[in-house]
Amino acid sequence: MPELPEVETVRRGLVPVMEDARIAKLERNRPDLRFPFPPRFKARLEGSTITALARRAKYLLAHLDSGEVLIMHLGMSGSFHVRAGAQTGERVADGAYYERDRDPRHDHVVFHLDGPAGRATVTYNDPRRFGFMDLAAVGDLPQNRFLRDLGVEPTGNELDGVLLAGLLTGRHTSLKAALLDQKTIAGLGNIYACEALWRAGLSPRRLARSVAGKDGAGTERSSRLAEAIRSVIADAIEAGGSSLRDHRHTDGSLGYFQHEFAAYDRDGEPCRKPGCSGHIERIVQSGRSTFFCPVCQR
DNA sequence: ACATAGACCTGTTGGC
DNA sequence: TGCCAACAGGTCTATG
Numbered sequence: 001m002p003e004l005p006e007v008e009t010v011r012r013g014l015v016p017v018m019e020d021a022r023i024a025k026l027e028r029n030r031p032d033l034r035f036p037f038p039p040r041f042k043a044r045l046e047g048s049t050i051t052a053l054a055r056r057a058k059y060l061l062a063h064l065d066s067g068e069v070l071i072m073h074l075g076m077s078g079s080f081h082v083r084a085g086a087q088t089g090e091r092v093a094d095g096a097y098y099e100r101d102r103d104p105r106h107d108h109v110v111f112h113l114d115g116p117a118g119r120a121t122v123t124y125n126d127p128r129r130f131g132f133m134d135l136a137a138v139g140d141l142p143q144n145r146f147l148r149d150l151g152v153e154p155t156g157n158e159l160d161g162v163l164l165a166g167l168l169t170g171r172h173t174s175l176k177a178a179l180l181d182q183k184t185i186a187g188l189g190n191i192y193a194c195e196a197l198w199r200a201g202l203s204p205r206r207l208a209r210s211v212a213g214k215d216g217a218g219t220e221r222s223s224r225l226a227e228a229i230r231s232v233i234a235d236a237i238e239a240g241g242s243s244l245r246d247h248r249h250t251d252g253s254l255g256y257f258q259h260e261f262a263a264y265d266r267d268g269e270p271c272r273k274p275g276c277s278g279h280i281e282r283i284v285q286s287g288r289s290t291f292f293c294p295v296c297q298r
Numbered sequence: 299a300c301a302t303a304g305a306c307c308t309g310t311t312g313g314c
Numbered sequence: 315t316g317c318c319a320a321c322a323g324g325t326c327t328a329t330g
Contacts, residue, residue, distance in 0.1 A: 128322090173301060180325095288322095300330105301329105304329095314316105
């Protein structure tokens with residue numbers, strides 16, 4: 001499911017109920033997701049207070065007053081749902097759309113929170129169970145196996161043409177695959193890699209190192225691509241992410257960036273680039289769908 | 299060191 | 315209508 005914009009949207013939805021809230025009780029309904037939960041998971045969380053809810057790439061990081069950090073990844077189908085004001089076990093009558101639709105068999109972790117704004121429950125639901133959670137001391141985060149190799153964030157101004165050119169230098173793989181590699185840029189997934197390449201007018205099949213040359217053409221391409229990545233991620237965050245199948249805001253509402261897709265899931269449609277006569281095609285690269293316009297993406 | 303398959307899961311969809 | 319193959323916002327692990 002979620003790429004960086006969706007995770008950031010989820011984070012913003014969780015902040016009001018999670019930050020400065022005490023975990024009064026935690027339910028862990030199975031021993032594992034993609035990986036086993038860390039030892040004494042429930043005991044290490046119950047009674048501690050969440051001091052900050054941060055994000056790194058597609059990971060949510062709940063900093064605790066115990067000195068540990070709860071690391072959470074949503075995999076392909078993970079979602080969080082907030083129900084404010086409810087006591088443990090309490091039924092709520094105003095069940096939102098998502099409340100009714102979600103399959104309770106896949107509610108794997110439930111946080112019962114006691115915060116400045118009152119009580120709330122936060123439920124983690126994940127049908128495919130590709131998500132996972134880990135706990136680490138805050139000082140150990142840089143060495144954490146999930147976080148240590150992550151590349152640059154595509155938010156803010158750090159990612160520019162020069163940096164991107166350096167990251168792609170010598171890379172003998174497709175440009176699309178290089179963008180999906182979390183060691184290069186952390187947070188891009190299949191949708192936003194496709195969209196960024198469309199915005200930049202670069203073919204996903206192009207060799208990654210061809211966007212890195214020290215010559216003028218390579219520099220020009222890497223600048224265009226860096227700008228495209230930053231803009232598509234910023235636009236998607238502003239739209240609350242993309243809701244195709246699983247992604248929902250924590251209150252059950254939908255993101256709407258899917259309406260702004262130019263390439264993703266639009267095979268057969270005319271290319272939206274002004275003056276372009278091409279049509280979007282779907283190809284498969286390293287086992288995953290790529291959508292692009294073969295006319296204006298070179 | 300680096301780059302590509304395979305694996306992990308469940309649910310939905312489209313074609314016959 | 316029913317069945318089944320293909321596919322889905324990801325990434326760790328093994329293999330070349």
